[in-house]
Amino acid sequence: MTAASVRRWAAPVVLGVVALAIWQAFVVGAGIKPYLLPSPTAIVEQLLLVVPLVWSAALATGMNVLVGLVVGAVVAILAAIVAARSRMADTLLSPTAAALSVMPIVALAPALNTMFGTTSTTPRRVVVSVVVFAPVFVNTLRGLRQVQPVHRDLLKAYAATPRQITRTVTIPGALPYLFTGLRIASSTAVIAAIVAEYFGGLQNGLGSRITSAASNSAYARAWAFVLGAILLGLVFYLATLALERAVARRQGG
Amino acid sequence: MNAVEARGVGKVFASRSGDVHALEGIDLTVAAGEFVSLIGPSGCGKSTLLRLIADLDTPTSGELTVFGKTPQQAREAQDYGIAFQQAGLLPWRTVTANVELPLELHGIGKAERATRAAELLSLVGLDEFAGHFPHQLSGGMQQRVAIARSLAERPSLLLMDEPFGALDEMTRERMQTELVRICAESGAAVVFVTHSIPEAVFLSQRVVVMSPRPGRISAVIPVNLGDERGEDLREDASFFAAVTAVREALHGTPVTARGVDLR
């Protein structure tokens, strides 16, 4: 490992350790009640006890994120392709994307729960798809419109058909934008999946576990699930970031 | 049949701040197999004229034919190859894949594409970089890839917009010699835009001097340096005489050089 990469990793780790030490000292030293703020050691103790439970809850929530992300992204990409091709479709779809992007998920989740029934994962996945749609749509559309003039001239000079133009310049050029949209969407997708669980329904996800632990006064356990939620968010963020970087690197970015 | 024939060609760009007369009354004939250079100050419409011939823009006045056809028909028949002022490589394709692009678009098989691309890359001295991506190359190397690409289909007309602008002097002279050889072998006509007087003189049978606002042809200097243009020509008296003639035409002073056919 090079000195630069050590420094890059060391700084946040040291910061985290110092923060945890201060937290621990503060909770123990000031005698804070566990329902206000449990100490890090208490949380880790609980985490070790409930690891299998956190794991299965993270899997359940993660599955909702994944399905919602894929469905929302596919619909958004198709919509962006249509909008890039037809001005009329664009005037219909772009305001729709804007409306979806400001739609509060706290309002949407309970409504969908009554629509699909509380024993279904569908409402949660729909919520995720809805929040994913706008960032992916907007970024992909921008990418599809970003064809460099010199590339357009080149393909015209070679008398390329519209289909060939799409395949050789439009799509490859739009990919980095698409992956940027996906990365932005992935963080909000995890948040949406967890928040959607706060409104009843199945009790198998991280959000449901956090609310039920909190309402049973098992504060350290609630925090253990919060830790699981943070890790889940990181996994999705880092995975999409890696994809984005890989595509950008291939294109000389 | 002439490669290019322009009769009173003009191009006006309409813009918010008023019309721009990029070209006016251009009369130019380029015979099949002839090498013609366009030279002139920045903004005099050299690129615009090339784009009209390539059917990337349409003239607002006059008549323009390419091999007796409209520019559009010539473009659709793939009568010309083009190298732009910017290299214009596709950044997500390797050097080889960039050179193969025109062949791929026109349905040439994989094996034949690979052979041709290898041939072209060794021609421009880039065999070692076949698998690289454009961002791993210098500007001059990218420009050479673009030249290889323009030659891929052995076009009977080559349109080149300052293709050697980004090259160092040595590579530039080597590429010029190569281009003379390629044109002699393939019998392709060339319309070549450049800012370098010696380059125009070395390469061309005729040098077309243009002046700006509106873009016009101010002089056509025939250069008769023969078909055998080796490196020693660059130090020949007839070469310097032609350079002087073009320079004086460019600067608007009377042409008095000896050894140049002034017709």
Ligand SMILES: Nc1ncnc2c1ncn2[C@@H]1O[C@H](COP(=O)(O)OP(=O)(O)OP(=O)(O)O)[C@@H](O)[C@H]1O
């Ligand atoms: N698409 C366009 N819209 C408006 N004006 C244009 C357009 N393209 C070119 N022009 C104008 O036409 C004139 C000629 O431009 P052109 O690019 O042909 O010059 P050039 O001789 O190639 O210059 P350079 O040597 O700098 O490349 C310029 O004044 C330019 O501003």
Ligand SMILES: [Mg+2]
């Ligand atoms: Mg130009």
